[in-house]
Amino acid sequence: MTNYDKKYDADDKYSLRGRVFQKLREDILSGRYKEHEELKEVAIGEELGVSRTPVREAFRQLELEGLIRIVPNKGAYVTGITAKDVKDIYMIRSLLEGLCARLATEKISKEQMEEMEENVYLADFHEEKGHLDQIAELDNRFHDILYEACDSKLLEHTLRDFHRYVLRVRQKTLATNTRGRASNDEHRKIMEAIKAGDAELAEKLANQHMINAYDNMVKNGLKEIYGENTEEDTDKK
């Protein structure tokens, strides 16, 4: 669990450490740094024009975000995500997104509700046109709205962590399949349940939404991308 305060979040852009942290996170999530790749303090410091100190502090945070693993006196390595990890994450998310949707039904603001409707509408549009980037963007945003609407900083932060964690995986599977339409249909149903004030239904739909997302991943060859149990023996670089 991490600091869940908005105003002073870990990624303040105005310190060197904050910039390093954001840059590295982005580079890891975007796939610039491969799994199990070693990150060298001096190399990264030189690239960004800073000393090792802010780099090291950024490392500590990345480690607790689960993006890298620091082995004492050896180095920092980009963490691998196993197929088992992904499965676990979706099991957990299924429950928590459901809880989130249930809470959001009571707490959502008018503005948030409107943005959610707009989101679903826009996603339909881009789906027609085949704009994959925008679809992915809207998908992320839909869940962010939900997280904000549940009115629980803790749940919001927890879900954001998990969500971010699977972005690396999603990027490799979402863009190449036809889940976009089904996913957005599910978004619409969740949105409608929330709008109708049916918390029970919203929860169930959100539960199922995650299960479907995971099933789709498996169908699209998750196992082929990530080994079954490669996490343990990653000491070799």
Next chain:
Amino acid sequence: MTNYDKKYDADDKYSLRGRVFQKLREDILSGRYKEHEELKEVAIGEELGVSRTPVREAFRQLELEGLIRIVPNKGAYVTGITAKDVKDIYMIRSLLEGLCARLATEKISKEQMEEMEENVYLADFHEEKGHLDQIAELDNRFHDILYEACDSKLLEHTLRDFHRYVLRVRQKTLATNTRGRASNDEHRKIMEAIKAGDAELAEKLANQHMINAYDNMVKNGLKEIYGENTEEDTDKK
């Protein structure tokens, strides 16, 4: 979400940073540092005989564990837990402990099962004698066993985070009430459900176990200890 690897966890005892990290965490959880208290880098460094560098790195980790909040260019403050936070945590834990118990039913090892039985048995004994410290210790351990038994590093780590997070609250309420017996009875029922292989039942019992724990907290005056919404305006030291 944080690094969930066992071997090289954040709290390696052999580096100065690791020692500082552990010491500060213990001091915060034990209540030595009060809520909203400011932690000064030099003061802590001098107390432990180390420079500011390892202290700062430890701070970054404590921040992401949710124990302190770092305000850029100002300082590090022990985070406050509001009554709302506690409620949210128990809602989340209710779901995740349930999931954990369900998974553990399939995955638990013989050794873990035996330790769990022993745990319940011992807790009964200490309950009779009124050994409050041992009861609290066994309670923590029961949940730890469950976390280990679910065979999911991610779920285990997530639950451990939440569990640790509420320790500060629990210490103030558990020792003074009669929940010990009821709690251990619930542990026994969960244990028996797991032993019988009834995953559904184990999940439901674990769900309810958390709800009961929370209800008991409220009954014992949680609100009186923690303000309703004090988290936002903590800038004053």
Next chain:
DNA sequence: TCTCGTATAATTGTATACAATATACCTGCT
């Protein structure tokens, strides 16, 4: 040719020095 050990280089861990920022206090003005 292979293995082992040693020297060397590379890398991380920590301490310290310096810079930037925030806070407290004091002075002078109205």
Next chain:
DNA sequence: AGCAGGTATATTGTATACAATTATACGAGA
């Protein structure tokens, strides 16, 4: 008296220097 501004002080942010550890290269010996 009360407020504005500025200076001093304390504290955090960053860079650099040094120590400790680990990885690598190379050569001696079997």
